[in-house]
Amino acid sequence: MTSSFQPTTGLRDLDKVLSGVSPGDNIVWQIEALENYEALVRPYAAAALAAQRRLIYFRFADHPPLLDGVETHHPDARSGFESFVDQVHSVIEAAGRETIYVFDCLSHLADTWHSDRMLGNFFRLTCPRLLDLETVTYFGVFRNRHARSAIGVITATTQFLIDVFACRGKLYLRPIKVQHRSAAAMDLIHAWEPGDRFPPVRSRVRALACPAVASRMRL
Numbered sequence: 001m002t003s004s005f006q007p008t009t010g011l012r013d014l015d016k017v018l019s020g021v022s023p024g025d026n027i028v029w030q031i032e033a034l035e036n037y038e039a040l041v042r043p044y045a046a047a048a049l050a051a052q053r054r055l056i057y058f059r060f061a062d063h064p065p066l067l068d069g070v071e072t073h074h075p076d077a078r079s080g081f082e083s084f085v086d087q088v089h090s091v092i093e094a095a096g097r098e099t100i101y102v103f104d105c106l107s108h109l110a111d112t113w114h115s116d117r118m119l120g121n122f123f124r125l126t127c128p129r130l131l132d133l134e135t136v137t138y139f140g141v142f143r144n145r146h147a148r149s150a151i152g153v154i155t156a157t158t159q160f161l162i163d164v165f166a167c168r169g170k171l172y173l174r175p176i177k178v179q180h181r182s183a184a185a186m187d188l189i190h191a192w193e194p195g196d197r198f199p200p201v202r203s204r205v206r207a208l209a210c211p212a213v214a215s216r217m218r219l
Helices: 012-017 034-050 081-095 107-113 116-132 148-157 204-208
Strands: 026-031 055-058 071-073 100-105 136-142 160-167 170-178
Touching: 012 170, 026 034, 026 116, 034 055, 034 100, 034 136, 034 160, 055 081, 071 081, 081 116, 100 107, 107 116, 107 136, 116 136, 116 148
Parallel strands: 026 136, 026 160, 055 071, 055 100, 100 136
Antiparallel strands: 160 170
């Protein structure tokens, strides 16, 4: 029986940039500020609820909540690595297939455990199961906060790793990893324009006017 499950970011033009979101995709947003992650979480969650998909929010960080009024679970990172993993995985197994997930910013876990290695291990243990269950999951992680080895584990395990940054009041996205999608999307910067459009930044002049964009472009 073919599933009617059609995942989405909640932003149609962004779906096109990513060549679609598929069941099983884990999407990691590499952020410089929590509000940048929240801006992406909200349309994604709204689309899931509108489609009457089960949406689960894992709330464990000390930052302000990303979502209100949704099914929320509170695994306790302070209870230790193994206990936290068990709490999260118990929810995932009980929820079953085709569930939509949002996690608080994962950087909080490394801060709590004082270990980037454990952060990487949590991701390596959790994401393959989410993939097997054909879920779609959003994670956030702060840029330049963690050891290269931990980010390497996350990059190797996830289906998407997307750099998110702001410049002069506008958000930009740069896909770093897009597994099984068009390689043309890799490293191409897209501006979040009014109307929820995500055109690529191709103008050298425009890029040079924004240092954060220019530093990421091959000019």
